[in-house]
Amino acid sequence: MTDPSPGTDATAVNALLGYRLRRAYAAMMADFAEVFAPMGLRTSLLAALLLIESNPGIIASELGATLAIKRANMVPLLNELEAAGLIVREPAPDDRRATALRLSPKGQAKLPEIKRRLADHEARFASRMTAAEYALLMDLLGRLQEDAGEHGDQSPKG
């Protein structure tokens, strides 16, 4: 299962940035699932946990906007984290429509181990390049995710 088909010419797709992104992302997702599926954690749940830790009291809609997850899709996600006892939902102090999110004591207790496994997971891929290459990769991925549309032509040409 290493080489899919030596006789197949895959250059047409391998030359595509979008295709390489997809395959690289899939590889990291597979490793992530291997590590965190036994704990019942998926990427969206873990990302929410990390941001709630860094931003205690953050409201659900703000968390969703930061993670690019629609409000409607945040609900079952937060339900899951709450049912697992990792977070608590509180009424927001300044807005009675909103829900403020915090880690529960159990969530705080579990985060160190989660972060350790996450760091191992990340290192498993970062170790395939030099520190300089890694820094540039993070920078370039950041440029790709920026919204370039709606501004006309601002690209200074490469």
Next chain:
Amino acid sequence: MTDPSPGTDATAVNALLGYRLRRAYAAMMADFAEVFAPMGLRTSLLAALLLIESNPGIIASELGATLAIKRANMVPLLNELEAAGLIVREPAPDDRRATALRLSPKGQAKLPEIKRRLADHEARFASRMTAAEYALLMDLLGRLQEDAGEHGDQSPKG
């Protein structure tokens, strides 16, 4: 919708390679959909078309293995391409279990315009970096998608 929340500290997730990959991939998918959804094309359909063009007569299971798409999931995908009149399924000459795939005349006629739009789409993102940066990015993404598992410790250290 450019800045989700200026008051939110997102460094915990922005420091993750997996998260940056996800966001960069999502940005390219959004642009891809804007271009190709009106034509009824999705990434999997387009990738299949490109590989069938480069590998006329390729059998379905080999195409699936190359694209990392399970055989069971290839069936509705090929049904869709066939129903759209873009490909034809033929009996494989050497194996009566297999199905050989080829572009139909209509598929061949449509591919040039598809490739043009695809190149524009790709250039919209590649233009955000220098040629050298682009080359390194493609290389690094290729390293990430390689199966590093099952070999023990072969990483030469960065």
Next chain:
DNA sequence: TATTGTTATACTCTATAACTATA
């Protein structure tokens, strides 16, 4: 016994519409 194509099925992610209660 293993593989190819296929069907059926299930789960996750994502997207939209509509409702309520607040603002």
Next chain:
DNA sequence: TATAGTTATAGAGTATAACAATA
């Protein structure tokens, strides 16, 4: 009127199990 949370729903991607025909 606009927003926060919620519900319901639908589409796409992905995964496994099982079957018939063939290798």
